Amino acid sequence: MSFWLSDYSDFSDYPALSGDASADVCIVGAGYTGLWTAYYLARADPSLHITVLEAEHAGFGASGRNGGWCSALFPKSIGYLDRTYGRPAALALNAAMESTVDEVGRVAAEEGIDCDYAKGGTVVLARTPAQLVRARADAATAAAYGIELHLLSAAEASARVGATNVLGGTYTPHCAAIQPAKLVRGLADAVARRGVRLHERSPVTELSPGRAVTAAGTVRAPIVVRATEGFTPRLPGYARVIAPVYSLMIATDPLPPSFWSAAGLARRETFSDYRHLIVYGQRTADDRLAFGGRGAPYHYGSAISPSFDREPGVFAELRRALSALFPALSDARVAHSWGGPLGVARDWMASVGLDPATGLAWAGGYVGDGVGTSNLAGRTLADLITGADTELVRLPWVGHRSPRWEPEPLRWLGVNASMRLFRAADRTESRTGRPSAVAGLLSRLTGA
Known part of the structure; x- marks a missing residue:
């Protein structure tokens, strides 16, 4: 649950x-x-x-x-969509995604659905020199397409999300935190x-x-x-x-005003950083910090089981990552932990x-x-x-037919190897400060 x-x-x-x-x-x-x-x-x-x-x-x-991110994010990058379908189609899909954030809020209000909707946008932090390179590249790409994505200085990013080791980041207004x-x-x-x-x-x-x-x-x-x-x-x-890939989450007890005065997220901005193995978080309406990430293994044969929702090692990694971002949470109680599968086309x-x-x-x-x-x-x-x-x-995603995933054991080997490589790339970048060539190749294969 x-x-x-x-x-x-x-x-x-x-x-x-x-x-x-x-x-x-x-x-x-x-x-x-x-x-x-x-x-x-x-x-x-x-x-x-x-x-x-x-x-x-x-x-x-x-x-x-x-x-709980109601965002304008689409799995494929704007550059990929441009190269594949042309610029007008790529921009039309991006505009449709941006307007969707407001549409969800509109329907929730119209139907009386109190889902704690708060359109505070998303901050993606850059916390290593390699991550800062990606933040600048994202902002430059967005500017080239006329998409609203603001490059933040270290001070600007820290003012929104008071995490450690912040070198900069990006901000988009096109996201709402929800329950x-x-x-x-x-x-x-x-x-x-x-x-x-x-x-x-x-x-x-x-x-x-x-x-x-x-x-x-x-x-x-x-x-x-x-x-x-x-x-x-x-x-x-x-x-x-579809390949079911698991994502896991933790949530703290409600946190005191003293924590939030330093941590920020005053408009309930959703947040992440530019690491390769994705993490994501939000400040809930009752002042908890809900935080999740990838890293759980893909299970052979696209198996799905309630037992896969609980990976103690991944929960421990999430706790370490959260404490690294916000050291004041090192002793905070994790009140809930859970997980579940998401869908990935080939x-x-x-x-x-x-x-x-x-x-x-x-x-x-x-x-x-x-x-x-x-x-x-x-x-x-x-x-x-x-x-x-x-x-x-x-819109260009209409009628698209993705290729089928490889049969096992190739599917199991490929998906899990990719996650291990992304994790290794994050460790390498933290140590060297330079972007990982392997992670760059994987990112181009999956979305660029």
């Missing part, structure tokens, strides 16, 4: 499927992607019969476990109010054109949407579509689409940046399904 979900003692709000049913649209997965899709479909056409099937409870997966479980559970209630049939504890065992099969019955629909992200490999025939390219020949639709592959991207996906799927001719359906 994540800290975010710990406020909920009962998840029996929506009944399991009991028997065969029919719908105009059947959505598999009641996380952000599935619920945003249902929400915008129901708004666009209230006459549609929409059914959502969820294996556990709404928000059980990454939607209820993530770091992710409140958002996803609020969305579930919002779609139910609009007549969507939501069935929890109804795991889909087969997904194919025109139907979604569960042990209790089959839902038949001309449109079937796969919105299963990191849990996709559990579906027969989809084992190599080319690190998120995608959304609808195959008109089969009626199968999909969205995902967010690489951990799904809070905002899933909203854009839901709006795009709604337009594709209803046939609306909008700017969203012409």
